[in-house]
Amino acid sequence: MKPFRQPSVLPGFGLTFGFxxxxxxxxxxxxxxxxxxxxxxxxxxxxxxxxFHPRAIGSYRLSFGAxxxxxxxxxxxxxxxxxTLVRYEFPGRKIIDALIDMPFALPTxxxxxxxxxxFAQNGWIGQYLEAWGIKVAYTWIGVTVALTLIGMxxxxxxxxxxxxxVQRELEDAAETLGANKLYVLRRIIFPTVLPAMLTGFTLAxxxxxxxYGSVIFIAGNLPMKTEITPLLIVIxxxxxxxxxxxxxxxxxxxxxxxxxxxxxxxxAWGRRRLVxxxx
Amino acid sequence: MAGGTRSATSEDLATRPGRDTxxxxxxxxxxxxxxxxxxxxxxxxxxxxxxxxxxxxxxQAYLDSFTDPDTRSAIVLTLxxxxxVVPLNTLFGLTASWCVAKFEFRGKSFLITLIxxxxxxxxxxxxxxxxxxxxxxxxxxxxxxxxxxxxxFALPGIILxxxxxxxxxxxxxxxxxxxxxxxxxxEAALTLGAGGWITFFRVTLPKVRWGLxxxxxxxxxxxxGEFGAVSVVSGHVRGLTNTMxxxxxxxxxxxSFVGAFAVAxxxxxxxxxxxxxxxxxxxxxxKRR
Numbered sequence: 203m204k205p206f207r208q209p210s211v212l213p214g215f216g217l218t219f220g221f222x223x224x225x226x227x228x229x230x231x232x233x234x235x236x237x238x239x240x241x242x243x244x245x246x247x248x249x250x251x252x253x254f255h256p257r258a259i260g261s262y263r264l265s266f267g268a269x270x271x272x273x274x275x276x277x278x279x280x281x282x283x284x285x286t287l288v289r290y291e292f293p294g295r296k297i298i299d300a301l302i303d304m305p306f307a308l309p310t311x312x313x314x315x316x317x318x319x320x321f322a323q324n325g326w327i328g329q330y331l332e333a334w335g336i337k338v339a340y341t342w343i344g345v346t347v348a349l350t351l352i353g354m355x356x357x358x359x360x361x362x363x364x365x366x367x368v369q370r371e372l373e374d375a376a377e378t379l380g381a382n383k384l385y386v387l388r389r390i391i392f393p394t395v396l397p398a399m400l401t402g403f404t405l406a407x408x409x410x411x412x413x414y415g416s417v418i419f420i421a422g423n424l425p426m427k428t429e430i431t432p433l434l435i436v437i438x439x440x441x442x443x444x445x446x447x448x449x450x451x452x453x454x455x456x457x458x459x460x461x462x463x464x465x466x467x468x469x470a471w472g473r474r475r476l477v478x479x480x481x
Numbered sequence: 482m483a484g485g486t487r488s489a490t491s492e493d494l495a496t497r498p499g500r501d502t503x504x505x506x507x508x509x510x511x512x513x514x515x516x517x518x519x520x521x522x523x524x525x526x527x528x529x530x531x532x533x534x535x536x537x538x539x540x541q542a543y544l545d546s547f548t549d550p551d552t553r554s555a556i557v558l559t560l561x562x563x564x565x566v567v568p569l570n571t572l573f574g575l576t577a578s579w580c581v582a583k584f585e586f587r588g589k590s591f592l593i594t595l596i597x598x599x600x601x602x603x604x605x606x607x608x609x610x611x612x613x614x615x616x617x618x619x620x621x622x623x624x625x626x627x628x629x630x631x632x633x634f635a636l637p638g639i640i641l642x643x644x645x646x647x648x649x650x651x652x653x654x655x656x657x658x659x660x661x662x663x664x665x666x667x668e669a670a671l672t673l674g675a676g677g678w679i680t681f682f683r684v685t686l687p688k689v690r691w692g693l694x695x696x697x698x699x700x701x702x703x704x705x706g707e708f709g710a711v712s713v714v715s716g717h718v719r720g721l722t723n724t725m726x727x728x729x730x731x732x733x734x735x736x737s738f739v740g741a742f743a744v745a746x747x748x749x750x751x752x753x754x755x756x757x758x759x760x761x762x763x764x765x766x767x768k769r770r
Contacts, residue, residue, distance in 0.1 A: 206586055206587055207584055207585060207586035207587070208584075208585040208586070210583065210584050210585070210664075211668055211671055211672075212583045212584070212664060212667055212668065212671065212677075212680075213671075213676075213677035214579060214580075214583070214677050214681075215580065215583075215584050215586075217576075218576045218577070218579045218580035219580045219584075219586070221573075221576045221580075222573070222576050222577040222580045222581075222592070222596075223592075225573050225576075225577075226577075226592075226595060226596060229641070229644055229645055229648055230595065230598055230599055230645060230648060231595065232614070233610035233611055233613075233614055233645065234598070234602075234610055236610055236613045236614045236619070236620060237606070237609065237610045237613055240613050279515070279516075279519050282512055282515050282516055282519075283516045283519065283520065285512060286512050286513050286516040287516075290509050290512070290513055292513050298516075298517070298520065300756055300757075300759075300760045301520065301524060301525075301756070302520075303756055303759065304524055304528070304752065304756065305524070306699070306702075307699070307702045307706075307751075307752035307753075307755045307756050307759075308528075308706070308748070308749065308752040309705070309706025309707070309708060309725075309726050309745075309748045309752070310604075310706070310708045310709070310726075311706070311708040311726035311727075311729045311730055311745070311748075312531060312706070312726070312729065312745040312748050312749055312752075313527060314708075315729060315733050315741060315742070315745060316527035316528070316530045316531050316534075316742075316745070317527050319527075319530050319534060319738075320526045320527050320530050325530075326526055326530065327522060327526060347523070350523065351523045351524065351527075354523065354524075383505075383508075408601060411603070412602065412603025412604065412605070412606070413603075413604075413709075414603065414604050414605050414708065414709035414712075415604070415708035415709050415712075415726070419730075419733070432603050432604075432605035432606075432709065433605075435605050435606070435609060436605055436712070436713060439609065439612060439713060442617075442618065444612070444613060444616065444618045444619070447609055447612075447613075448609070448613055451603075451605075451606045451609050451610075454603055454606060455602065455606060458601045458602055458603070459601070461601070462594075462601045
């Protein structure tokens with residue numbers, strides 16, 4: 203049997219390992235265990251009633267539907283933005299590149315009220331969409347817009363390095379052999395960046411499902427229509443229905459784990475493809 | 482980033498004569514336009530709105546909104562929270578990265594996954610778990626009430642929830658960086674007679690300083706801007722348990738738009754400064770992997 207750790211000349215294993223596991227347990231693991239155990243202490247019927255309550259189902263539909271739609275929008279536009287940043291030189295490229303990370307750094311409450319103002323009926327963009335009969339703020343479209351903003355950097359930042367990896371020699375070779383641009387895109391570029399695009403999609407989706415701050419301002423928050431699952435958890439808590447909140451939280455936690463697992467599998471797949479292609 | 486040839490755009494154009502056909506120029510400008518329009522609508526318009534809305538009633542009204550005592554106490558609370566959370570998570574990041582990067586032990590990748598866990602959890606759940614622990618109907622709720630200790634709807638709860646969401650920020654920058662830089666220098670220092678602490682402060686810390694700065698500023702930005710997790714545990718007591726993001730919500734819901742966007746403008750400036758420092762750090766050669 204392998205020893206727990208391999209010998210090293212460097213000191214401090216006991217101290218750092220002890221502190222790390224203690225701090226991790228106290229701040230992250232113990233609280234998460236409380237959530238799982240609170241849910242486990244519910245009887246089965248109650249649990250099922252809570253998580254399949256029509257209002258809960260309505261919230262899943264919006265949360266997952268809008269997140270999937272937002273991630274898909276990002277799949278298209280994220281690729282185009284990453285492509286533009288990697289392949290083209292244009293004035294302001296560096297600033298745009300730095301701005302991509304803005305949704306990471308900008309507090310969600312700020313993006314929430316700002317997006318709502320921009321897309322409201324009298325807002326800068328909302329007034330033009332209103333003329334076309336499209337209402338964004340306080341509808342599911344608004345939710346999608348907010349989730350698209352939140353997910354955008356995940357997509358761009360995963361696709362960007364993958365696009366830089368594309369071997370330009372292969373593209374040149376393909377073109378000399380008579381392939382047209384679309385064929386090159388389909389057979390050389392997409393296969394290389396596909397794992398990154400799927401990872402970016404999953405990351406954007408995962409972030410969007412849990413997102414709260416930027417959505418609640420623009421959503422309108424009508425039960426069954428524009429109420430996201432995290433908001434329903436908050437409402438249950440405000441009703442002092444701890445068990446109901448815990449059950450919904452547990453459902454979301456399980457989904458995050460599945461998503462996390464998917465990301466890991468996708469990344470492993472991407473690495474295998476990369477190794478296979480460089481042979 | 483194994484294999485593959487990296488190619489810079491500008492070098493490319495020089496070594497690729499005859500690439501600028503009419504079609505490729507048209508495609509290029511179409512794609513650039515799509516990118517810019519998308520980002521302008523989604524990113525730049527909201528950013529500009531923050532400042533135009535904050536200054537809508539003039540600069541004096543903007544300044545006056547900061548004289549509101551509730552706004553002031555929200556700013557103080559946010560600074561206080563960050564001042565406690567960021568150093569603690571930095572300490573954790575340094576410890577965890579030393580533990581993970583310098584030693585080989587079983588279950589290491591599992592430990593890294595656990596450290597990253599808070600990133601995968603919805604902010605609302607990050608707050609919820611502490612309510613389930615310390616809330617009135619939570620595990621320790623009755624005991625805490627008997628001993629007159631308040632965690633939920635008070636500063637400790639806000640600190641804990643913020644700590645949870647920003648937990649991995651420093652560690653996840655430092656771990657891969659330390660792993661990549663290796664242990665040779667540390668081992669040399671030890672052979673030359675330096676103790677563990679001296680090795681850490683004189684050898685390791687200077688080596689990873691940019692990664693540390695990077696992690697700390699991102700941790701700080703998230704700590705000051707966190708909304709969901711803090712909103713669940715804070716109880717929204719005006720002037721007492723409202724951080725800046727929560728105060729923005731209250732002002733906004735009271736239709737006090739200038740006030741809401743004035744506070745928002747401070748947080749936006751924080752985000753801009755964070756991005757500038759981040760870009761400068763990346764210039765030093767420290768890149769995200």
